[in-house]
Amino acid sequence: GQNIDQPTEMTATEGAIVQINCTYQTSGFNGLFWYQQHAGEAPTFLSYNVLDGLEEKGRFSSFLSRSKGYSYLLLKELQMKDSASYLCAVVDSNYQLIWGAGTKLIIKP
Amino acid sequence: GAVVSQHPSWVICKSGTSVKIECRSLDFQATTMFWYRQFPKQSLMLMATSNEGSKATYEQGVEKDKFLINHASLTLSTLTVTSAHPEDSSFYICSAREGQGYYEQYFGPGTRLTVT
Numbered sequence: 569g570q571n572i573d574q575p576t577e578m579t580a581t582e583g584a585i586v587q588i589n590c591t592y593q594t595s596g597f598n599g600l601f602w603y604q605q606h607a608g609e610a611p612t613f614l615s616y617n618v619l620d621g622l623e624e625k626g627r628f629s630s631f632l633s634r635s636k637g638y639s640y641l642l643l644k645e646l647q648m649k650d651s652a653s654y655l656c657a658v659v660d661s662n663y664q665l666i667w668g669a670g671t672k673l674i675i676k677p
Numbered sequence: 678g679a680v681v682s683q684h685p686s687w688v689i690c691k692s693g694t695s696v697k698i699e700c701r702s703l704d705f706q707a708t709t710m711f712w713y714r715q716f717p718k719q720s721l722m723l724m725a726t727s728n729e730g731s732k733a734t735y736e737q738g739v740e741k742d743k744f745l746i747n748h749a750s751l752t753l754s755t756l757t758v759t760s761a762h763p764e765d766s767s768f769y770i771c772s773a774r775e776g777q778g779y780y781e782q783y784f785g786p787g788t789r790l791t792v793t
Contacts, residue, residue: 601781610770610784611721655720665711665782669720 570594572668574656579674580646588641588654588671596661602630602641603655605670611655614641643673651675680704681773683785690761690792697757698788700771706751707773711782712744715768727754761792 572592580586592600599618603611617623617632617639629642641654656668680703690696700710709728713721725741727733727748735741745757754773758765768789772782 603784608768608787608789610787612784613781616781664726665723667721667723 570658570660570666572656572658572666574654574668574671576669577672577674579676580643582646582648582675582677584646585642585644586646586673588643588656588673590639590641590656590668592637592639592656592658592666592668594658594660594666597634598659598661598663600630600632600639600659601655601657601665602628602639603657605653605655607652614654646675648675648677679775679783681707681771681783681785683771683788685788686786687789688791690790692762692792693760695757695759696761696790697755698769698771698790700754700756700773700785702752702773702783705773705775705783707754708751708776709774710748710754711772711774712746712754712756713770713772715770715787721770724756758790761790763792766790766792 574590601616602614604614605611615630617630622631627644632639653670653672655670657665682701684699712724715721723736724739725733725735725746727746729748729751733746748754768787770787772784774782
């Protein structure tokens with residue numbers, strides 16, 4: 569079966585750095601997305617990785633290792649508004665998005 | 678660019694009635710649209726995938742006669758929850774994909790359905 573694992577919840581301090589990991593086992597791989605979802609709102613796109621390596625976009629970076637079936641989202645200089653759920657999703661061989669359960673990130677002052 | 682709208686943003690209906698939710702891609706043509714359901718503190722659950730002009734493909738466990746999906750044009754898909762029950766109360770989110778070569782899904786703002 570297809571499986572995506574992320575930690576359920578993480579807590580970090582304002583101004584700090586946090587890394588959210590995602591491991592996956594899917595039938596085929598056509599890329600990995602990270603989305604941010606605030607409570608009661610729809611997900612918003614953060615990043616897309618299809619090749620190994622680190623993609624940096626402002627305070628957010630996303631890393632992918634296809635051989636290890638592993639990705640992480642790195643958030644720097646955390647702000648209170650970063651409190652949200654972070655969803656990892658993999659595009660499988662049928663170009664369907666397979667979603668992880670999401671990681672709830674709590675930022676404390 | 679790549680804006681998806683949903684209407685209504687929230688709706689309350691009585692048990693046994695039907696509710697229609699619209700999903701529109703405002704500035705692009707969506708060859709494929711997706712309907713998700715999300716219960717509180719849970720992840721997104723894909724309900725069905727619809728391609729313009731063809732029947733929707735439903736995920737296992739989703740009743741196609743209860744959740745009617747119509748993708749009549751490249752910019753509009755509708756989800757009708759028929760004979761709604763309180764357990765259908767949920768956050769329904771649509772997303773749209775621009776073409777076969779574009780994997781990113783653009784999400785609508787979601788519709789909060791409460792069935793009393």
